[in-house]
Amino acid sequence: MSPLPFSAPPSPQALGGLRVIELGQLIAGPFAGKTLADFGAEVIKIEPPPAEGSAGGDPLRQWRMLHNGTSVWWQVQSRNKHSVVLDLRTPEGRETAARLIDEADVVIENFKPGTMEKWGLGYDALSARNPGLIMLRISGYGQTGPYKDRPGFAVVGEAMGGMRYLNAEPGRIPVRAGVSLGDTLAALHGVIGILLALQARHATVTSEVPKGRGQVIDVALYEAVFNCMESLLPEYSAFGAVRQPAGSALPGIAPSNAYPCADGMVVIGGNGDSIFKRLMIAIGRDDLATDPELASNPGRVKRVAEIDATIGAWTGARAVSQVLDVLNAASVPVGRIYTAQDIAEDPHYRAREMIVPVTTHDGLTVEVPGIVPKLSGTPGAIQRRGPLLGEDTEAVLSRLKK
Template sequence: MKTTSPDKFGPLAGLTVIEMGQLLAGPFVGSRCADFGAEVIKIEAPGSGDPIRNWGRLQHEGKTLWWPIMSRNKKAVSANLRDPRGQDLARKLIATADVLIENFKPGTLEKWGMSPAELHRLNPGLVIVRVSGFGQSGPYSARPGFASVGEAMSGLRYVNGFPDRPPPRYGISLGDTLTALFAFEGMMMALYHRDQRGGQGQVVDATIVESCFAMLESTVTEYSKTGFVRKPSGTGIAKIVPSNIYPTSDGGHVVIAANVDAMFARLAEAMGQPELADDPRFATHIARGDHEDLLNRMVADWSAQLTKAELTARLEEFGVVYGPINSIADVVEDPHFRDRGMVRQFRDPDFGEITIPGVFPVLSETPGDIAWLGPQKIGAHNAEIYGRLGLSTAEIETLQGEGVI
């Protein structure tokens, strides 16, 4: 088992982060911090903990396989935030921290006497990362929000799928992950302002619906100036061709992206039809878009004569941008992912030998790392963390017995 200590590696070593929240979006912000060396102290409700501890139907010896992804490198304490004594312990921890992450329904912190104004009186430099469905203000702020709803209301779901079918959801909670990444970005900017510009702490208000909305590229300006509403376009993007998935003779599919003129010329060479690059129907980006159905059929008819291995080898030879549609089984066995450390083997006392995703992005001087896969016990670090606040072993045991921690 690795013995690296999370406060000894990465660019965020020395940063103290308090994570209050559960499931995906808020805790994933904490995961970004923990993977790059911050000390992340996760506060959970005594007895129940974060629901992610029991999430998903696939388990290993009664332990969920979500938990090691969301809890790795974190320390866990328990506190009943509905009890004034638990709230007091949380405030004392927050007073010593650089960052607080929370993803409760807006107004919850205020109800517990931990509004940003109150917390900044305790700790003026605190960066408060607030993750929610719709934000801390606005007509929808009081609504609960999940990733699926944010994806739908933002317009992101509308452009997904096929034009003749209802818009499908993604196979992951994309809205949660996007929100966490934007929240982490905001956190880092707020810390830079505090530490490099002589600023104070501030609030980062990150929402699922706005994070999804931010991914919509030119759709807003297109609608503003032309009235055009982008619609679902199936496996490709309308008028961008060839850039789609194409079949192989052995039942696979490969993405071929050759919509730039020079790239299309290389694809034409690979297809054994170099004359296509000079054909007026296909010679330019606009012309190819005008004949997208025909050109997509031509590429598909060619690719379908080759196995996946033959097709990818041919595209590789001619320098065409391509990528097979991989399952997770394909990804785990892919030598590139292995070489880059994005798929790693890890030995853990609870899970044994387990394959886990690595830490991204890769930093040359202060890379992130994985020290452990998270404590199985709720409140596993109560003695260590609350001991720093001056609580004795007897006091901690009393609070545990009374359900406060």
């Protein structure tokens, strides 16, 4: 597959005509903007100018592995966006930002609560000028409550939301997932909020408010994490049970775990009643497949150590490829634990267009994740590489109404 030529998409896009002003930096706010841009929204990213000791722009430009001074991650997080440089610390920069927001549908910010108000860019001020404006506000703890003024990063949100405590081997120090899940979960909740607010705005269209009424979407990092914690709170509320770390297993659901092979590891989800029977037959343990106590999940949970040991003994004597062949043939959910190399070499990723080559401004070809989700009628598309700092300032500002 050759690198993308960054041409117009072949069909209409779901968010075509939507104008978004992105004021956030790093991960949560910009990931929300990236998701909207993938589906046709015009996302104008406002970045700070260079200053003494700083290259300027979103700090993510300088994060992790760099090519000619710019992170290759930038080609994922800021694709399809336009970069405009404004200094929001100055009255002129703030007024120009307000004028851009006057003509926008959505503004995204992930500053500490109160920052936008300090700049005169709070929702009350902006919506007085643009009643249809929708504002996504992502912060560590939300815009209200006793913790609202605390600084919050994804790592703290994951801890407070309950995820970090569970992400450990029993008795070991909890570890992080290796990526900023709290930021991404908050961004996706923010995108859901924007789409809900747009739908609600349609219902409030009047002659006085031709676009309808906008609203604020308040997303806290810890709440986005907490919203995905399944039975954690109900089990404590009902039974006083504090769920504990369980390593690679899924407590209370059996069998679901990672198992060693002769040349690696696999994960197996054999926790459906009929799936468990097929799994046991496939590994030659018909006796367990027909054991009445193991016919449903509660019985299997009681004997999970025995089941895991049985599966582990079978996988440990075989190569990963053998385990995959046998269990896939038996319709048992199984998979190898992928590295970046495994992903890059996997034909299914390629067939689903989940690995897409793009070319940076200086000619480097980089493979980036494709578009998710996949829409049949109005699909997303990668139309622009990640912009240079301030690349679109003149073009965007020249469109402002005088």
